[in-house]
Amino acid sequence: xxxxxxxxxxxxxxxxxxxxxxxxxxxxxxxxxxxxxxxxxxxxxxxxxxxxxxxxxxxxxxxxxxxxxxxxxxxxxxxxxxxxxxxxxxxxxxxxxxxxxxxxxxxxxxxxxxxxxxxxxxxxxxxxxxxxxxxxxxxxxxxxxxxxxxxxxxxxxxxxxxxxxxxxxxxxxxxxxxxxxxxxxxxxxxxxxxxxxxxxxxxxxxxxxxxxxxxxxxxxxxxxxxxxxxxxxxxxxxxxxxxxxxxxxxxxxxxxxxxxxxxxxxxxxxxxxxxxxxxxxxxxxxxxxxxxxxxxxxxxxxxxxxxxxxxxxxxxxxxxxxxxxxxxxxxxxxxxxxxxxxxxxxxxxxxxxxxxxxxxxxxxxxxxxxxxxxxxxxxxxxxxxx
Amino acid sequence: xxxxxxxxxxxxxxxxxxxxxxxxxxxxxxxxxxxxxxxxxxxxxxxxxxxxxxxxxxxxxxxxxxxxxxxxxxxxxxxxxxxxxxxxxxxxxxxxxxxxxxxxxxxxxxxxxxxxxxxxxxxxxxxxxxxxxxxxxxxxxxxxxxxxxxxxxxxxxxxxxxxxxxxxxxxxxxxxxxxxxxxxxxxxxxxxxxxxxxxxxxxxxxxxxxxxxxxxxxxxxxxxxxxxxxxxxxxxxxxxxxxxxxxxxxxxxxxxxxxxxxxxxxxxxxxxxxxxxxxxxxxxxxxxxxxxxxxxxxxxxxxxxxxxxxxxxxxxxxxxxxxxxxxxxxxxxxxxxxxxxxxxxxxxxxxxxxxxxxxxxxxxxxxxxxxxxxxxxxxxxxxxxxxxxxxxxxxxxxxxxxxxxxxxxxxxxxxxxxxxxxxxxxxxxxxxxxxxxxxxxxxxxxxxxxxxxxx
Numbered sequence: 001x002x003x004x005x006x007x008x009x010x011x012x013x014x015x016x017x018x019x020x021x022x023x024x025x026x027x028x029x030x031x032x033x034x035x036x037x038x039x040x041x042x043x044x045x046x047x048x049x050x051x052x053x054x055x056x057x058x059x060x061x062x063x064x065x066x067x068x069x070x071x072x073x074x075x076x077x078x079x080x081x082x083x084x085x086x087x088x089x090x091x092x093x094x095x096x097x098x099x100x101x102x103x104x105x106x107x108x109x110x111x112x113x114x115x116x117x118x119x120x121x122x123x124x125x126x127x128x129x130x131x132x133x134x135x136x137x138x139x140x141x142x143x144x145x146x147x148x149x150x151x152x153x154x155x156x157x158x159x160x161x162x163x164x165x166x167x168x169x170x171x172x173x174x175x176x177x178x179x180x181x182x183x184x185x186x187x188x189x190x191x192x193x194x195x196x197x198x199x200x201x202x203x204x205x206x207x208x209x210x211x212x213x214x215x216x217x218x219x220x221x222x223x224x225x226x227x228x229x230x231x232x233x234x235x236x237x238x239x240x241x242x243x244x245x246x247x248x249x250x251x252x253x254x255x256x257x258x259x260x261x262x263x264x265x266x267x268x269x270x271x272x273x274x275x276x277x278x279x280x281x282x283x284x285x286x287x288x289x290x291x292x293x294x295x296x297x298x299x300x301x302x303x304x305x306x307x308x309x310x311x312x313x314x315x316x317x318x319x320x321x322x323x324x325x326x327x328x329x330x331x332x333x334x335x336x337x338x339x340x341x342x343x344x345x346x347x348x349x350x351x352x353x354x355x356x357x358x359x360x361x362x363x364x365x366x367x368x369x370x371x372x373x374x375x376x377x378x379x380x381x382x383x384x385x386x
Numbered sequence: 387x388x389x390x391x392x393x394x395x396x397x398x399x400x401x402x403x404x405x406x407x408x409x410x411x412x413x414x415x416x417x418x419x420x421x422x423x424x425x426x427x428x429x430x431x432x433x434x435x436x437x438x439x440x441x442x443x444x445x446x447x448x449x450x451x452x453x454x455x456x457x458x459x460x461x462x463x464x465x466x467x468x469x470x471x472x473x474x475x476x477x478x479x480x481x482x483x484x485x486x487x488x489x490x491x492x493x494x495x496x497x498x499x500x501x502x503x504x505x506x507x508x509x510x511x512x513x514x515x516x517x518x519x520x521x522x523x524x525x526x527x528x529x530x531x532x533x534x535x536x537x538x539x540x541x542x543x544x545x546x547x548x549x550x551x552x553x554x555x556x557x558x559x560x561x562x563x564x565x566x567x568x569x570x571x572x573x574x575x576x577x578x579x580x581x582x583x584x585x586x587x588x589x590x591x592x593x594x595x596x597x598x599x600x601x602x603x604x605x606x607x608x609x610x611x612x613x614x615x616x617x618x619x620x621x622x623x624x625x626x627x628x629x630x631x632x633x634x635x636x637x638x639x640x641x642x643x644x645x646x647x648x649x650x651x652x653x654x655x656x657x658x659x660x661x662x663x664x665x666x667x668x669x670x671x672x673x674x675x676x677x678x679x680x681x682x683x684x685x686x687x688x689x690x691x692x693x694x695x696x697x698x699x700x701x702x703x704x705x706x707x708x709x710x711x712x713x714x715x716x717x718x719x720x721x722x723x724x725x726x727x728x729x730x731x732x733x734x735x736x737x738x739x740x741x742x743x744x745x746x747x748x749x750x751x752x753x754x755x756x757x758x759x760x761x762x763x764x765x766x767x768x769x770x771x772x773x774x775x776x777x778x779x780x781x782x783x784x785x786x787x788x789x790x791x792x793x794x795x796x797x798x799x800x801x802x803x804x805x806x807x808x809x810x811x812x813x814x815x816x817x818x819x820x821x822x823x824x825x826x827x828x829x830x831x832x833x834x835x836x837x838x839x840x841x
Contacts, residue, residue: 084510086838093840225841260839266724266749271839274747280841333694335507338722342748347840 054122055079056090064331065091070124073159074152084332085340089312089347091328093258096315096349097224100256100371101125104220105133107367112137114219116242118196119226120144122152126189130165139188139214146182146193153177153184153191185211197230200237210246218252218363228259229280232287236301243302243354250356254364255303257350261311263289267342291348291377298352305362307352308373313344318372394490401483404446404476406520412482416529418489423497423536428664429643429656430496430538434546434813435759436463438644440719440738440752441500442484444474444512448742448752449483451823455580456754459487460494465541467719467738468500468646468678471530472511473745478520481513481530499537500646500719501678501695504668535665539677542656543642543717546813547758549590550576553816558583573814580820590811640714640810642757647720648735649699649707650676651688656711670695681721682735701731708734714810717755726753726819733812743822747838756816 054075059082060066072079082090105113113136117123120142129138142149156162156174163174166189177184182193190212198208221242227235239255247253262268263285275282288294291309298307310318320328334340351371355362397407397415407415437456442449456462470484471477487495501507508514508527517527550573557563558579567573571589579585643656652673653659662674669675679696682704683689689698704716716735722744729736742752 083838086840089840258840267747268749270743270747270749275839275841329692329694333507333510335501335511335693337692339745339748342722 056082056086057094057122057124060087060090060094063087065328066094068124068128070127070162073162074122074124074155083336084334085336085343087332088316088328088334088340089343092312092316092320092344093224093347093349096312096319097125097222097256097258099319100349100351100368101129101220101222102132103367103371104218104254104364105129105136105138107363109133109136112139112214112217114139114141114214114217115222116141116143116213116219116246117222117224118143119223120152121148122155123224125222127162127165130188139190139212139217141190141192141210141213143192143194143196143210145195149184149191149193150180150182153181154179156184187212196226196238197234199241200234201241213246215246215248216251219247219254221253221255223255224258227257228282228284231283235284239301249354252354252356252363253303254306254351254353255298255301257294257348259288259294259348259350260285260346261288261290261294261348262346267346271346291350291374294348294350295352295377298350301352303352303354305353305355305365306368307350308368308371309348309350309377310372310374311345311348311377313341314374315349316344318374394486398483398486398490401479401486402450404479406478407482409521409523409526412526413529415482415485415489416533419485419533420536422489422492423533423538424665426538428539428660428662430498430541432463432465432496432541432543432644433759434543434757436465436496436543436546436757438543438642438717438738438755438757439464439466440740440754441469441722441744442466442474442480443469443502443741443744444471444477444480444516445741445744445822446474446476446480446483447823448740449480451580451742451820452740452752452754455818455820456756460491463494465496465543465644466498467541467644467717468498468537469502469719470497470500471513472502472508474512474741475516477513477516478526478530485533496541497537498541498644498646499534499539499664499668499678501668503534503537505531505534506667531667535667537664539662539664539674540643540645540656540659543644543757545760546639546642546714547760548639548811548814549573550758550814550816552576552587553578553582553584555582555584558585561585574812575815575817577817577819580818582818585819639760639813640708640712642715642717642813643711643713644717645677646718647676647678647696648680648682648716648718649697649703650680651697651699652676654707654710679720682718682730682737701734704731704734708810712810714812715815722748722750724748724750726751727755727817736815742820746822751819751821753817753819756818757813758816 054071055077057066057068057071058075058079061068061071062079063081065087101115115125115129115138117125117140121144123142126140126142129136129140142152144152153174156166157177157179166186167173172186174184182191184191190210192210194208194210221239227238230238243249243253260268260271260282263272263282268285268289272282272285288297291311294309295307298309316325351368353362353364353368355364393411394415397411400407439452439456442452453459456464466484470481474480484495484497488497502511502513508531513530514524514527517530518524520526552573553576555578557566558581561584566584566587567589572591573587574590575586575588576584577586650673653676658673659677664674666674668678676696679691679693681691681693681696681698683698683700685698685700686702687700688703689700691698708714708716715733717738718735719738719740721737721739722741723737723739726740726742727736727738736755738753738755739750740752740754742750744750
C-alpha cells in the first residue's frame, strides 16, 4: 500500500467509512448515482477523485511510463507515488487508447475528424494530440459533469502552456471566459458541461445541443470508465442519441470503451464488493461480463462494421513492442506479477465502428485493420491468456 | 526496559490485539531476536510435525485466522517462509508478533527470509511508510531491517511422515463422498477447509487420482464467495492441529527444503546454501537473491525471470536438485495462487500462499501445509511407488491446472534418471484452506481496506 493508504491507528475508530475516496480516475459526466440528498458530498467526492486521477497520471509521468507534460498542470493535490502495478496498468490503458486514436487520426490524415470524450475529467489527450498532430483538422469535445468542466476550465486559465495551445489555433482565448464558466467552445476544443443522462431522449429533435459537434465528419467516441457507471438501458439510449442525432448515418462513427470485465470470478466478485463499500456500482459490468458479450453489445448498439475486444493483459503482451516492454519493465522493480496479470485480465478495451455504408473500405475499417483483437472471451474462458 | 518473561508476554498480548508496542520495546525485541537468529544456520533444521506457511504481507487479521485454523503457538509448530511485511495495512504488528513468538518460543516457530524482508523493497511496498506513520520516525523500520539481515535463508524439515493419519472431520458439503478413499488407505494428501471439514483426500498409489481430483472442481470454500461472512466454527481454535498431524506409519520420506522463492543456478547442493554470507541486505543478484526471488515454471532448465531478479526453473531442475539432495519436496511461497497452494512437477515442489484475499483485492483463498511427525514404526516395509514419475503431469488439485505438459517432460526425465534415481516419496501433506478473516469481528482496530482499481 502506498503511504497515504496506511491508516493512522489513532483515527480509525469512528471513521469507518472515512478517508478520501480514491482511485476514481475520471469524472463521470453526471452527478453521483444517488439521489439521497447528499449530492454536495458526492460532487465533492467526484472532484476529489478526479484530482486523484490527475496525480495518478503524474505518478506515471514522473517515473517515465508516460510522456505527458500536461498531466501535472491538472494536478492540484500533492502527487503520491503509486504502486508499480497501478502505474503499469495506467500505462497499458493509456497506450492502448492512444494507439487506437493514432490509427484513427493518421488514416486519411488530411480529412477533418472529431473526438468526443465522455466523462473526460482531467484527461490530457487533447493537448497531447495537438502537439503530435499539429496539422490535423481535429475537433475535440469533452463532456463531463459541470463540477469537472469548471475545474478543467480553471486549469486552462491558470496555465499558459494550456491556454496558449488553445488560442494559437482558434479563438476565443480561454482567459476571456468568465471564471465561473463551466463550458468553453472553440472550433477545435469544446468543454460541454452536461449530465450524460440528459442525452437519453428518444426524441432526437429535443436532445440537448452540443455546440460545435459536427454531424458530418468521422467521429470517435471515447469512454474510459465512464458509461460503465450507468444502467445498460441508459447507455444504450445515450449511444442511440449519438448514432442517430449527433452523428447520424452515414457519417462514420466509432466507440472505444475501457471497462472492467469478468465480474463473476473471485477477483471480480471482490472488486464489486470493494467498490460497493465506496458506493460505486458498475451496472454494465454485469450486463457485459466478457469480451464476447462486449463485442456482441457493440454490434447491437449499431457499430456493426466492426466490434472487437481485448483485455489489457493481452494488450500488454501483444500490442506493446518488445523494446517498449523492456523499457517499461526497467522503470520500476515489479514484484506483483501474479496480481498484475489478474488485474489486467479484468479490464478490457472494446472498439466498434459504423463505417457508413463503405463496406471494407470505410475509414475505421482501414484505420484499425491491423489492430489485433483477442480470440475467445466466452464466459468461462476469460482467464485464458491470449 | 528489558523485554523478557512477563514483559514479553505482555507485548505478545498487545500485539495480538493489533496494537503496536512502544519503540523502546521494539528495539529490545529486535536486539533479542538478532541474538537468537545469529545462532541459526542459513538453513535451519526443523523437525516434523510442523505447519508450513507462505506469504503474510501484513494482513494481520488473516494471520490471526491462520492461527485459529492451524492451531496457536506454541501448540502448533510453525515455519513461515517469509514476506511478513509490505502491501497489507498491518505489516508492523504482523512481523513484531511473529518476532515476539520467535523470541518467546524459539523452538516452536521458524522464520525465514522473503524477498520483501529487504530495505529496498519495503521502501516501495509499504512497510517503511507504515513505520513512519505509526511511530513518526524510521527507527523501528531500521530495527526491523537489521533483524531481516539475520533471518535464515531456508529450512530443512526432517522426520515427516509419508502418510497422514486421517482426520475424523466430516466431509465438506461440496465433497463427493465417492471420491474419498477408504480410511485405512495410505493417505498422501488431505485438504481441509477452515472448519476442519474434508474437502479432498487422496490415497497414495490410488489410481483414482485424476477422477477424484476432477471431482473437486474449484470447490474451495471461498470460490463461491470470498467476501461472505465467515461461517460459524466448530470446535475450539487450534485444538486439532498438532494431534491430528501426528501418527503415521512410515519414515522413508526424504527431507523437505523450505525456501521463499526457489532454486538458483549457483546452488546445486544444500551445503552451498550453508556457505553463503547471509547477514546483509538482499543482493540484486547471486545465489542469495535467487533463493528469495526465483519461481518454478513450465520450462526446461533455467529461464530469465520477468520479475527482474532471480530465475525461472523447470521440472528437470527441481527433480535433479531433489534427487541430489535427498529431498522429497521443496516447499516455497512467493507466488499468489488463487487456491492457496499449488503442487507442480509431480509433487516435487509446492507453492504455499497464506495471504487470503491478497491486498484486499485478489479474491484468493489461503493455505497452510501440515507435515505430520514420522511415527516410530520403522519396521514397516516401504511399498513401491507405482508409476509416479510417468504419471502424466502430476497433481491437478482444484483448479491447479498450471502444470499441463509436464507429463512428457517427466517421462523423459524418468528415463534419464532411471529406476535407481526415482524421486523420493513425498511426505503426507495436509492442506488447510482458509478465507480472509472478517475485518472488524475481533475487537481489533480495523480499517475497511480500500483496494485500488482503475476507475
